[in-house]
Amino acid sequence: MIYFDNSATTQPDESVLESFIAANLRFYANPASIHQMGREAEVLLKRSKEQMLELVDNEDGEVVITSGGTEANNLAIHGFAQAYKSRGNHIITTQIEHPSILNACRELEKDGFEVDYLSVDEQGLISLQELESKLKKETILVSIMHVNNEIGTIQPIQQCAELIKRSGRTIFHSDCVQSYGKLSVSMRSLGVDAITISAHKINGLKGSGALFFKNNVKPNAINFGGGQENGLRSGTVSVPNAVSMAKAMRISAEQHERKNYRNWKKKIIDACAEIELVKVVSPDNAAPHIISLAFKSINGEVAINYFQEKGIIISTSSACFSKSKNASHVVEAIDLDKKFKNGVIRISFGNTNTEEEVDTFITVLREFVELIERGK
Numbered sequence: 313m314i315y316f317d318n319s320a321t322t323q324p325d326e327s328v329l330e331s332f333i334a335a336n337l338r339f340y341a342n343p344a345s346i347h348q349m350g351r352e353a354e355v356l357l358k359r360s361k362e363q364m365l366e367l368v369d370n371e372d373g374e375v376v377i378t379s380g381g382t383e384a385n386n387l388a389i390h391g392f393a394q395a396y397k398s399r400g401n402h403i404i405t406t407q408i409e410h411p412s413i414l415n416a417c418r419e420l421e422k423d424g425f426e427v428d429y430l431s432v433d434e435q436g437l438i439s440l441q442e443l444e445s446k447l448k449k450e451t452i453l454v455s456i457m458h459v460n461n462e463i464g465t466i467q468p469i470q471q472c473a474e475l476i477k478r479s480g481r482t483i484f485h486s487d488c489v490q491s492y493g494k495l496s497v498s499m500r501s502l503g504v505d506a507i508t509i510s511a512h513k514i515n516g517l518k519g520s521g522a523l524f525f526k527n528n529v530k531p532n533a534i535n536f537g538g539g540q541e542n543g544l545r546s547g548t549v550s551v552p553n554a555v556s557m558a559k560a561m562r563i564s565a566e567q568h569e570r571k572n573y574r575n576w577k578k579k580i581i582d583a584c585a586e587i588e589l590v591k592v593v594s595p596d597n598a599a600p601h602i603i604s605l606a607f608k609s610i611n612g613e614v615a616i617n618y619f620q621e622k623g624i625i626i627s628t629s630s631a632c633f634s635k636s637k638n639a640s641h642v643v644e645a646i647d648l649d650k651k652f653k654n655g656v657i658r659i660s661f662g663n664t665n666t667e668e669e670v671d672t673f674i675t676v677l678r679e680f681v682e683l684i685e686r687g688k
């Protein structure tokens with residue numbers, strides 16, 4: 313089986329699994345307990361967090377371990393909104409964020425917050441002018457994803473940060489779930505105050521993610537209980553989750569330069585240039601591991617089933633929308649040509665892939681198109 317759905321989730325790295333098991337077997341004590349075993353677990357937790365903070369260039373900042381990207385995004389949107397609402401009630405995000413940002417914002421709108429959703433062009437790019445025009449003194453939070461999960465667009469996060477910082481004390485959060493391990497993610501270079509990362513997208517384990525933030529900002533808690541994680545996330549902290557996530561982050565940061573994703577992507581795009589029925593949806597500047605293609609007047613699901621029969625796993629625009637009959641919010645936002653809207657597929661590379669697999673994909677793509685053309 314060839315697995316090209318790594319933006320949905322990845323196969324856990326064996327060494328990450330081993331570290332999870334080892335930490336569970338040895339450091340299972342509650343890190344909040346004051347006995348020696350608890351203190352040892354606490355030391356390991358602290359060390360894992362230090363490693364994670366170092367990997368995103370936020371050494372003197374904080375990290376809260378969450379259950380994944382969704383929870384970290386909710387903590388960012390609701391937590392910062394609640395913490396800074398005395399300064400204003402305005403939030404800016406984009407139309408193509410992951411549902412964990414969009415739906416968290418929609419909930420805040422019900423509570424009286426005002427949210428602007430920035431539009432994007434046909435490449436999925438926001439306009440810096442539009443961002444600038446929306447910033448106002450009541451803007452307390454801007455959240456713009458680094459890499460889009462459906463089409464791979466990379467947003468100009470550094471330029472956004474410059475605009476946002478010029479305008480005052482607005483907090484800038486970026487969802488880096490799809491960029492960490494594929495692009496350089498340094499909070500210092502990006503100029504952001506907070507980022508979200510999810511472990512299962514980087515060969516880590518499902519059930520862990522993190523919100524990183526600088527030491528001069530702090531979200532409010534969004535769940536309540538024993539006050540663990542400096543009051544920010546109540547519940548017994550899973551030391552093995554922290555240990556294994558730190559390991560997954562380290563491995564993927566080390567590996568991302570070594571993979572040939574850009575060349576593989578070019579191969580697929582070059583092959584598509586010869587096929588009239590296929591349009592490349594991903595923009596030229598997109599992240600190297602995501603390629604979105606669209607078939608003219610063919611349903612994406614038909615393609616996915618055909619590829620599956622040939623042993624290749626790909627997805628429609630994203631895992632969240634794969635069961636929906638409608639085009640995704642991203643496909644709508646980029647205003648994709650009507651004839652291609654329902655034919656979107658996504659190929660996403662990961663650590664386990666090889667160039668031979670890419671070649672096989674291209675062969676099967678040609679076969680599929682031939683079959684469709686013969687059937688017309």
Ligand SMILES: Cc1ncc(COP(=O)(O)O)c(C=O)c1O
Nearest residue numbers: 380381382410461487489490510
């Ligand atoms: C950009 C982006 N943000 C957030 C998430 C949510 O992450 P998780 O699955 O860990 O909740 C995803 C997952 O698909 C994603 O692609």
